[in-house]
Amino acid sequence: MLVQTIAEQFSFESLLIPYFIILALTIELGLFFIIQKATRKERSPLWILTFSVAMFAFSGVYLTRALTDLVFGSSPDIVESLFQADLVIVSVCAIVIGILMRFFFKDAKMIVQLLPIVVILLGAVTLALVIYSSIVTTILGQVAAALVGVLVIPVAGFPIYILWQLAKRDEIGHKGIFIVIMLGIILNFIGLGFNFQRVQAAVGDAIGAAYPAFKLAVLVGIIAGLSMIAFGFYYIPPVDDFFWINQIVALYVLSKSTRTALFKKIFDQKVVEGFSFGGKQTGGAIPSESAFASGIGGIIEILSETSAADGKKVEFIDQGAVKMLFSYQEDLIFILLAKQASPVLNYKLRSFKDDFLLFFGDMITRFASKPEKFLPAETIAMRIFGIAGEKRR
Amino acid sequence: MMIEFPEDPTLGWLNPGWAPLRVPMLLIEVSMAFFGAHLAFKFFKNYLTLQDTSRGSKMHAAWGWLFTGYATTIIIYIIADFYAMALQIRFDLLEYGYVAMATGALFYIYNIESVGVIKTRHVFTIIFGVLYFILLALLVMSVFLHLIEGTVVQFFAISFMIPVILFFFIYSARINQLIKGKMKVYSAAMVIGLLIFMLGWMGATDFAMRNLGGLWIRLIADILQCVGLSTLGLFFSLLPSWREIEWRAALKSLFVIYRGGSCVYQHDFTGGEALADANTIMGGVVEMVKSVLDQVLLPGSMKVFDFKDKKMLMEQGKFATIAVIADSVSDSLCYMIHDFTSRFEVYFGNILQDWNGDTTVFEPTRILIKWLFN
Numbered sequence: 001m002l003v004q005t006i007a008e009q010f011s012f013e014s015l016l017i018p019y020f021i022i023l024a025l026t027i028e029l030g031l032f033f034i035i036q037k038a039t040r041k042e043r044s045p046l047w048i049l050t051f052s053v054a055m056f057a058f059s060g061v062y063l064t065r066a067l068t069d070l071v072f073g074s075s076p077d078i079v080e081s082l083f084q085a086d087l088v089i090v091s092v093c094a095i096v097i098g099i100l101m102r103f104f105f106k107d108a109k110m111i112v113q114l115l116p117i118v119v120i121l122l123g124a125v126t127l128a129l130v131i132y133s134s135i136v137t138t139i140l141g142q143v144a145a146a147l148v149g150v151l152v153i154p155v156a157g158f159p160i161y162i163l164w165q166l167a168k169r170d171e172i173g174h175k176g177i178f179i180v181i182m183l184g185i186i187l188n189f190i191g192l193g194f195n196f197q198r199v200q201a202a203v204g205d206a207i208g209a210a211y212p213a214f215k216l217a218v219l220v221g222i223i224a225g226l227s228m229i230a231f232g233f234y235y236i237p238p239v240d241d242f243f244w245i246n247q248i249v250a251l252y253v254l255s256k257s258t259r260t261a262l263f264k265k266i267f268d269q270k271v272v273e274g275f276s277f278g279g280k281q282t283g284g285a286i287p288s289e290s291a292f293a294s295g296i297g298g299i300i301e302i303l304s305e306t307s308a309a310d311g312k313k314v315e316f317i318d319q320g321a322v323k324m325l326f327s328y329q330e331d332l333i334f335i336l337l338a339k340q341a342s343p344v345l346n347y348k349l350r351s352f353k354d355d356f357l358l359f360f361g362d363m364i365t366r367f368a369s370k371p372e373k374f375l376p377a378e379t380i381a382m383r384i385f386g387i388a389g390e391k392r393r
Numbered sequence: 394m395m396i397e398f399p400e401d402p403t404l405g406w407l408n409p410g411w412a413p414l415r416v417p418m419l420l421i422e423v424s425m426a427f428f429g430a431h432l433a434f435k436f437f438k439n440y441l442t443l444q445d446t447s448r449g450s451k452m453h454a455a456w457g458w459l460f461t462g463y464a465t466t467i468i469i470y471i472i473a474d475f476y477a478m479a480l481q482i483r484f485d486l487l488e489y490g491y492v493a494m495a496t497g498a499l500f501y502i503y504n505i506e507s508v509g510v511i512k513t514r515h516v517f518t519i520i521f522g523v524l525y526f527i528l529l530a531l532l533v534m535s536v537f538l539h540l541i542e543g544t545v546v547q548f549f550a551i552s553f554m555i556p557v558i559l560f561f562f563i564y565s566a567r568i569n570q571l572i573k574g575k576m577k578v579y580s581a582a583m584v585i586g587l588l589i590f591m592l593g594w595m596g597a598t599d600f601a602m603r604n605l606g607g608l609w610i611r612l613i614a615d616i617l618q619c620v621g622l623s624t625l626g627l628f629f630s631l632l633p634s635w636r637e638i639e640w641r642a643a644l645k646s647l648f649v650i651y652r653g654g655s656c657v658y659q660h661d662f663t664g665g666e667a668l669a670d671a672n673t674i675m676g677g678v679v680e681m682v683k684s685v686l687d688q689v690l691l692p693g694s695m696k697v698f699d700f701k702d703k704k705m706l707m708e709q710g711k712f713a714t715i716a717v718i719a720d721s722v723s724d725s726l727c728y729m730i731h732d733f734t735s736r737f738e739v740y741f742g743n744i745l746q747d748w749n750g751d752t753t754v755f756e757p758t759r760i761l762i763k764w765l766f767n
Contacts, residue, residue, distance in 0.1 A: 013419065020420055024427055235438060275690050295685040302678050303698060316699035319686045337690075 011212055012070065018219035019066035023059055025226040029233065030055035036238055043340065044240045047104040047162065050097055051233075054159045057093035058188070061086055062222075065195050069215075083197065087130040087148045094123030094151040097158055104162070119154045126151060160185060169242040171344045177232045184228030191222030244344050249322060249337040251349075251381055252293075253356065255368055256331050259294040262364070263356075263374040265381040271322070271339070300326070300333060316341065327353045332364065348384055355380045404474045404608070414608045415475070421615040422471050428619065429464030432626045433457050439630075452564070455504035456629065459557065462497015466490040484543045485536045491550035492532055498553035499525050505560045517556050524552070561587060568632065571641070574728065576632060583628040590621025633725050640726035641766065645703070645718040649737065649755065651748060652712055654680030658755040660762050679707065679716050697722065708734040712745035733765050 033052040037044045064082040072078040098119035105112050126147040133141035163185075167178035193199060195218060204211045249271045253263040266272050275292075303314045317324040323341040327334040327349050334356070336349045356377055360367065367373040404415055412418075436457035443453070473486035503518040528549050534540040562584075569580050595601060596614025641662075649658040654677045683695045695714070698705040704722050708715045708730045715734045719726060738745065740761060744754055 013416075016416070017419070017423055020423060021427060024424070028431075231434070234435070235442075292690075299682045299685055302681065303700075312700040312702065314698050315701055316697065317682075317686070318696035319690060320694035320696055322690050 014212070014216050015066075015069050015219065018216065018223055019062065019070065021223050022062050022219065022226060023066070025223065025230060026055045026059035026062060029226070029230055030059065032230075032233065033239075040238055040240060044238065045103065045243070047100045048239045050100045050104075050159050050162060053093055053096045053100065054155065057089050057155065058192075060089040061192070062195075064089075068197070079197070081134075084130060084134045087144060088127065090148045090151055090155060091123050091127035091130055093155050095120050095127070097155055098123055101154070101158055104158075115154075119151070122147065123151060156189065166236075166239060166242045169245070171244075171347065172237075174236050177235050180228050181232035184225040184232065187221055187225030187228065191218050191225060194218045195222075241342050241344070244338075244342050244348075245385070247338045247340040247342070248345065248385060249339060251352065251385070252296075252333075252335040252337075253374070253377070254293045254296060254333040254335065255364075256297050256300075256333055258368055259297045260290055260368075260371065261293050262332070262368065262371050263377045265378060265385070267385065268339075271337075296333065296335065325349050329353060329357055352380060352384045355384065412608055414612055418608070418612055418615060419471070419475055421612070421619065422467060422474075425615065425618055425622070426464050426467040426471065428622055428626075429460045429467060432622065433460035433464055435626070435630070436460060451504045451507045455501045455508070458500035458504060459497045460626075462494050462500075465493040465497070469493060488532055488536055488543050488546045491547050492528060495525060495528055495550040495553040498557045502553075502556050502560065505564065508564075517560075521553060521556065524549070528553075558587075558591075572633070572725065573732070576725070579628045579631045583625055583632065586621050586624030586626075586628060588621070589617050590625055593617030593619075593621055633723060640719070640721075640723050640729060643720040643723070643726065644766065645720065647718075647733075647762065648679075648716040649758065650679050650714045650716060651745070652680075652714075655750075655752075657713070657748075657752050658758045660759065662766070679705075679714055683714075706730055710734045710738045712738060712748075729765065733761065736761060736765065 030052045033048050033055075037046070037048055064085050068079050068082050072082065098116045101116035101119060102113070105116060126144055129140050129144035129147065133144050160182075163178065163181060167175065167182075170178065194203065200215075203214060207214055249266075249268045251263075251265040251267070252261050254260070255262050299317075300314055304312065313326065313328055315326050317326075318341070323338045325336040325338065325341065325345055332353075334349055334353045336345055336352075338345055359377065359380065360374060363373075404412055404418065434457075436453045440451070440453035440457060443450075467490075469486055469490035473483045473490065477483035477486060499518075499521050502521055503515070506513050506515050506518055528546065531541060531546045531549055535543050535546050565580060565584050569577065572580060593614045593616070596605070596617060597611050601614065602608065602611050644662040646662060647658075647660045648656050651657045656677075679695070682698075686695070694709045695707045697707070699722075702720065704719055706717045706719060706722060706727065708717075708727075713734075715730055715737070717726070717730050737758065740757075741755065748754075
């Protein structure tokens with residue numbers, strides 16, 4: 001065994017420990033989304049695994065960098081092989097991310113739906129070129145490397161795009177956390193950039209003896225970035241909670257005294273069509289919407305009389321097939337039907353109620369017999385419930 | 394058991410030959426610190442985000458503090474064992490490590506005494522709070538004034554672990570009495586995790602290293618700590634919180650509603666008398682609501698009515714619906730209702746198939762309730 005000096009050993013361990021932590025963090029983050037998908041089953045969209053794929057790709061790339069820096073730095077052939085492994089990792093990652101993109105963009109415009117196909121094809125071609133050029137020395141190797149450079153855009157860009165979409169849909173004050181995640185990603189990419197062999201060599205030439213300290217600082221920066229990403233993702237609710245828009249079915253404002261619907265907004269026509277009053281029933285009498293209003297009014301009255309209610313009004317009913325959230329104001333009942341309940345929907349319903357009362361508060365009695373006068377409330381519903389009913393992703 | 398420092402630390406800079414186990418052990422100990430810090434973050438995060446839910450508990454904060462103390466201690470130990478340039482520096486650093494562990498333990502004691510499961514009126518917090526200041530004084534006397542031996546600080550700090558372990562076992566025992574089914578397995582696994590961790594902790598001491606096989610024993614001990622920590626953390630997070638487990642206190646009454654809306658049995662958990670009117674109303678209400686909603690919406694299986702302070706949970710069986718009024722909803726309670734429904738339908742299966750309207754036949758249900766819910 002070679003006897004190392006303290007300085008040599010310290011230099012080795014100052015790289016070993018950061019690389020070890022980086023690998024642990026990336027693998028853990030990769031597993032985190034797989035576990036989230038597994039535990040939330042069909043509620044969690046498949047494209048959430050994009051984050052896992054990106055993190056596993058990071059761990060693969062950092063592993064090759066660690067092997068280069070710690071073990072094989074003096075063997076150019078092995079270093080070249082590890083570089084080829086990096087190209088394979090990015091190509092495979094692009095193919096898998098392309099497949100996951102298809103799930104994300106499945107309801108998008110045709111032109112957008114083509115994007116995943118392009119990414120998959122480009123990934124496959126690059127992978128073939130990388131493998132071929134590693135067997136036969138050819139100019140194609142440089143082409144493959146250039147293509148990998150292009151593939152980095154969707155591989156890195158798509159997870160960031162998803163994150164942006166989540167942040168846009170945040171309604172419960174997690175914007176700061178998203179900023180932390182984004183800063184973590186930026187730090188990570190800066191670190192990754194400085195860790196590239198050519199950049200590393202250029203910086204090494206420029207700063208000379210100070211390079212080991214600089215390298216340590218870069219690795220610590222990557223750890224900080226990954227920790228910020230981990231902190232953010234562990235802190236925010238599961239990803240599917242941000243897509244509450246996919247869960248809402250319909251919004252009703254009912255008058256208790258007249259047992260009529262003053263206002264309604266359908267968000268998910270398919271589900272409503274399945275309702276008895278929704279119009280797709282065959283045979284027998286189809287209950288009308290006023291029957292729905294009467295039924296709900298009656299249910300609320302009766303439930304408030306039960307010993308469970310203690311005089312209070314029901315705020316939530318899990319009917320099994322549909323969840324019903326209620327809010328009240330004197331003669332009015334605000335009902336939001338949803339496939340899955342989440343705290344943000346309660347908040348949304350209350351916001352809608354407040355705005356509705358602000359606009360129509362003193363006109364409700366006069367307008368009650370003419371529900372069409374409440375149609376402008378559509379604007380309030382559209383504002384509070386986003387773009388539901390139109391583009392939904 | 395006397396624990397002494399070795400005079401020839403084999404892992405660190407003081408050893409010119411570098412033990413072959415230095416690097417693997419360094420990585421395992423980094424993993425321990427990493428894992429401890431992770432668990433601390435997870436528990437603090439749960440404490441902050443679940444505060445207003447049935448899953449919220451000060452136990453999360455208690456564990457958060459303990460793991461913060463543990464991770465800090467391990468980081469200090471790594472520096473002491475692997476990077477100290479003189480034996481005295483190693484001893485001094487280890488003493489900081491003991492104090493870090495004691496700090497985590499003190500906050501653990503404070504938080505666990507606030508949970509409610511252990512009604513000690515913060516007596517232990519006060520006692521160990523005073524002891525903590527003595528510990529700090531001892532640290533100063535040992536590290537800065539060199540008036541006392543480092544072992545005094547070590548033994549004093551270890552005493553903080555006694556209430557930690559005691560409270561852990563009391564908590565586990567109380568929880569074990571209330572949980573059912575697979576939760577019992579989780580609870581047992583959590584205790585096993587702690588025992589493995591403690592074994593690892595003891596195996597990593599200098600005393601064990603010196604007397605039981607040197608660095609190999611420490612390597613095994615480190616691995617045991619990692620395994621113990623992961624088992625403990627995983628199974629604790631799978632267990633319901635104390636607030637959630639207290640489903641018994643949340644229970645108010647139970648109704649068995651035969652199909653069609655007849656309430657055939659009612660039990661009041663608060664000790665009050667069952668009212669005949671209440672039975673009739675409840676049976677009718679649940680069936681009516683279900684019938685109306687099934688007609689106007691989609692056919693479904695009614696689960697919850699939420700009245701803010703009170704909830705009505707429903708479990709639909711083949712012949713009957715069980716409705717339970719409770720202050721809060723929890724997984725444990727849902728499991729109990731599900732269990733009760735299955736057992737009720739098995740027990741009264743023959744009668745339920747062709748019930749003649751005689752409610753007295755369901756009177757033995759009280760035995761089932763007593764057996765399951767008490």
